[in-house]
Amino acid sequence: MAASLNITLLYAGLLAVLLIVWSLNVVRLRLQEQVGLGSGQSIRLAAAIRIQGNFVEYVPMALVLLALMEWHGAAAPLLHTLGLVLLIGRLIHGIGLTQSAGKSAGRMLGTLATMAVLLVQAGYAIGAYFGAIL
Numbered sequence: 001m002a003a004s005l006n007i008t009l010l011y012a013g014l015l016a017v018l019l020i021v022w023s024l025n026v027v028r029l030r031l032q033e034q035v036g037l038g039s040g041q042s043i044r045l046a047a048a049i050r051i052q053g054n055f056v057e058y059v060p061m062a063l064v065l066l067a068l069m070e071w072h073g074a075a076a077p078l079l080h081t082l083g084l085v086l087l088i089g090r091l092i093h094g095i096g097l098t099q100s101a102g103k104s105a106g107r108m109l110g111t112l113a114t115m116a117v118l119l120v121q122a123g124y125a126i127g128a129y130f131g132a133i134l
Contacts, residue, residue, distance in 0.1 A: 007076060008067040011083035015059055018087065022052045022094055044098075051094040058114050062086050065121035072128055082117050089113025 029045040030036065039046035062082075070079055089110045096106020 005067050005070050007079045007083065008063065008070050011066060011087060012063050014083075014087055015063065015090065018090060018094075019052070019055055019059070022048070022055055026052050047097050051097050054093065055090055058118070059086070059090065062114070062117055062121065065118070065125060069121060069124055069128075074124065082120060085113050086117045089117065 026045070026048045029042065029048050033040055033042040033045050035042060035045055039049055066079060066082060066086075069082075089112075091110070092106040093110020093114065094106075096104040096108070096110055099106065
């Protein structure tokens with residue numbers, strides 16, 4: 001019987017919807033700014049591209065670790081907390097970057113939330129490995 005990864009499935013779906021939102025924003029700005037490749041001179045398009053790029057750089061690893069944690073038997077409240085923090089973190093990071101190409105509270109908090117999720121997940125994975133071999 002296959003392992004049930006229902007919690008990971010939920011957050012993968014929600015995060016996929018958010019990726020679609022960020023991707024459609026890039027498409028919208030490309031059409032509006034008439035830029036086919038790169039960002040031209042548009043700061044808004046450059047920011048949208050980085051929101052999308054940053055998302056695809058971090059979210060896959062977080063989802064892989066979430067799935068491995070769930071498969072390993074991590075508690076549902078922990079998995080939901082990590083999934084929600086990741087989702088909210090990626091949302092506020094994107095919103096923060098659309099408001100300012102420089103420093104912004106949303107960008108900083110979103111980045112910190114994502115890094116915190118990955119750090120907890122890495123700690124769990126490493127701890128599970130050493131716990132299993134001892």
